[in-house]
Amino acid sequence: MISSPPFRQRKIIGKIITAALFVGALFVLIAAKIHFTESIGSHRLDNDVTPSPNSRRQLQMLEKFGLSQHTAHLNFEIYNGETGETLLSLGDENEANPLNNLVDSRAPRNGHGRETAFFFHIRKSKGGAVKNIMTHCFNLRRAEKRTSPESLTFVDGVLNIDTQTLAGLKKAQETNLVDSGLVDVIVSSYFFEGMMLFNPTHQGRAFTFLPHPVYQTESLYRSLKKRYPDSFRRTDISEWVQSDAFTDNWVVRSLINQHSGELTEDHLVVAKIILAQKFVVGISQYPKETLKRLVMYYGWNEVNGKGFECMNHFLNLENDEDVQFEGKIERGSERWNFLSTVNKYDMDLYYYSLQLFAKQGSTLFGRPYVDKDGVPIDFAKLKAQKDKEKLEAFLNSFHAGDE
Structure with a gap:
């Protein structure tokens, strides 16, 4: 047709x-x-989380430690949480990336190059006990200023070099402390500057104890008030945390090396990445379990076969500074909400660290979930107990109606 x-x-x-x-x-x-x-x-x-003032500060620190010739840009990595895409990165092949001075926490212990433990000491987080335990229970050599002037001599088993001040860290770098073989662990509350003592061929293997930000802030305030009564006599905690004398979100700021200015969610993301990739995470409210993991992870040898007995001794000697206010500051109270808001990013990082703590227990140590004393938790038993309590509450509701 x-x-x-x-x-x-x-x-x-x-x-x-x-x-x-x-x-x-x-x-x-x-x-x-x-x-x-x-x-x-x-x-x-x-999402460029490193503003120009902070970039200048990082460059100044690199110049101070003799590394400025390698880089002009020092952003850490930021990922898109939904897609996993790298939004900002200073690639691993770039020697200038300070994070290359630290081993990834999941890297095998028999990797290439030399390593030294790095304890990033967060204030009010069992630091005194941990240092004593490393020295007296496991005979680990560390540096700490004991007498003036500083010197490459040991005083009471501790190398007389100050790694808790910027000036001391500079001296430690000049004396090539890490490569000297004089210490087994570096302890410092300066994350970025402490990290600079290491290098890509002699890396640090980091661990830390994270305290609860609300209890930590309360503890720090009371400690300073006791030490400087005249200065704090008419200063309450709300005035103190809003003053220039207080650094909010100290842990997040230390990890990303931004000690001033406003923080954003992107800064928190970077801090989480660094914590997850570079640290064996410890929780100061679970010291026994954390220390058991550190012994396994680093292969520390007990002195006279009494390592855990020795650990318990020093843990009992130190007051639970960061947990003594647990239960005394009611969750949801005005004081609680105020301190949580001031340290909102540290709060988020702390809750994230609890997740990491649980995850690393399985992935790094093959350990079951445990309580704060390191005792395995019997979830079946807990469920049975909760079911029993629910049943009893249900039955009691009938008896209450009969009265």
Whole structure:
């Protein structure tokens, strides 16, 4: 059958419309791709967490430690939490990345190069007990200023070099402390500067104890008030934490090396990445379990076979500074909410560290979930107990109605 001219025209017009729609869709896809690329580019700029003043500070620190010739940009890594895409990165191949001075926590102990333990000491987090335990229970050599002037001599089993001040860390770097073989562990409350004592061929293997930010802040305030009564006589905690004398979110700021200015969620992301990748995470409210893990992880040898007995001795000697206010500051109270808000990023990091603590117990140590004393938790027993309590509460509700 021969098609009529009108039918053929309609057929040709239909093909033209189809082709036009296809070309239009193609242009839409191209435009969308261009917009997506531009948006990713702007997103990268928006997520640059290192403002210029802090970049200058990092460069100054690198110059101080003789490493400034390697870099002009020192951002740590930021990832898109949803896609896993690297938004900002100072690549592993770049020697200037300070994080290359630390081993990834999951890297095998028999890796290439030399290593030395690095204890990032967060104030009010069992630091005194941990240092005594390392020295007296495991005969680990560390540095701490004991007498003036500093010297490469041991005083009471401790090398007389100060690693808790910037000036002391500079001296430790000048004396090549890490490569000297004089110490088994570096202890410092300066994360970035302490990390600079190491290098990619002699790396640090880091651990820390994280305290609860609310209890830690309360403890620090009361400790300073006791030490400097005249200065704090008329200063309550709310005034103190809002003053220049207090550094909010100290742990997050230390990890990302930004000690002033406003923080954002992106800064928190970077701190979480550093904590997860570079640290064996300890919790100061679970010291026994944390120390058991450290012994396993670092292969520390007990002195006279009484390591855990010795550990318990020093843990009992030190007051639970960061937990003594647990239960005394009611959750949800005005004081609790205030201190939580001031340290909102440290609070988020702390709760994240609890997740890491549980995860590392399984992935790094093959250990079950345990309580604060390191005793395995019987979840079946706990469930049975809760079911029993629910049943008793249900039955009691009937008895209450009979009264």
